[in-house]
Amino acid sequence: MLTQKAKYALRALIMLAEQPDDRLVLIADIAERENIPRKFLEAILVELRKQGLLYAKRGKSGGYRLARPAPQITFGEVIRLIDGHLAPIPCASKFSFKPCEDCGDPNLCSVRWLMVQVRDATANVLDHCTLADALRHRQSTGGLALMFDI
CATH class of the missing domain: 1.10.10.10 (Winged helix-like DNA-binding domain superfamily/Winged helix DNA-binding domain)
Incomplete structure (x- = not known):
């Protein structure tokens, strides 16, 4: 957010x-x-x-x-400077990755898989505006x- x-x-x-x-x-x-x-x-x-x-x-x-x-x-540059990462959850962050405490394996997590896609789509829009x-x-x-x- x-x-x-x-x-x-x-x-x-x-x-x-x-x-x-x-x-x-x-x-x-x-x-x-x-x-x-x-x-x-x-x-x-x-x-x-x-x-x-x-x-x-x-x-x-x-x-x-x-x-x-x-x-x-770009909007992406400004938001990253002010807010940090663009990922909706820490385990989906490229630069501030932090695994969830309740997750056994981030590579197998379907929630993380989706949030990485959300992060990438968001970054694509913000980095091109x-x-x-x-x-x-x-x-x-x-x-x-x-x-x-x-």
């Missing part, structure tokens, strides 16, 4: 992807527009900056912007908010 933290991270990144000409956006503006608690957003943006997804500038003319173009940032794709969807549905001066 996607955490609230990952949802907020994706919403903030999509908003930053909307900005023309690498415009820097203040945390307060992101928080207000996306209805994200400011303190929680600050922690998320710091984490995304440390992971190389955001560029930050301090000071009067500071703010945040994407560190890479929107077509190069970028921030640019989300912007196109937003524009096609009329959901693109007007740009505002910062």
Whole structure:
């Protein structure tokens, strides 16, 4: 299940992807527009900056912007950075495998077999959807908010 933290991270990144000409956006503006608690957003943006997804500038003319173009940032990358693995259960994880306590042999477990397929299908979708794709969807549905001066 996607955490609230990952949802907020994706919403903030999509908003930053909307900005023309690498415009820097203040945390307060992101928080207000996306209805994200400011303190929680600050922690998320710091984490995304440390992971190389955001560029930050301090000071009067500071703010945040994407560190890479929107077509190069996938939902899968963001979710993995924020939430960790994509697997619905630990024994289906590629990178954080942990066998279930009540399972004799994970290789014979039919539940794990199905959850690995779910993980792979989920990863395929998330790894092929970028921030640019989300912007196109937003524009096609009329959901693109007007740009505002910062």
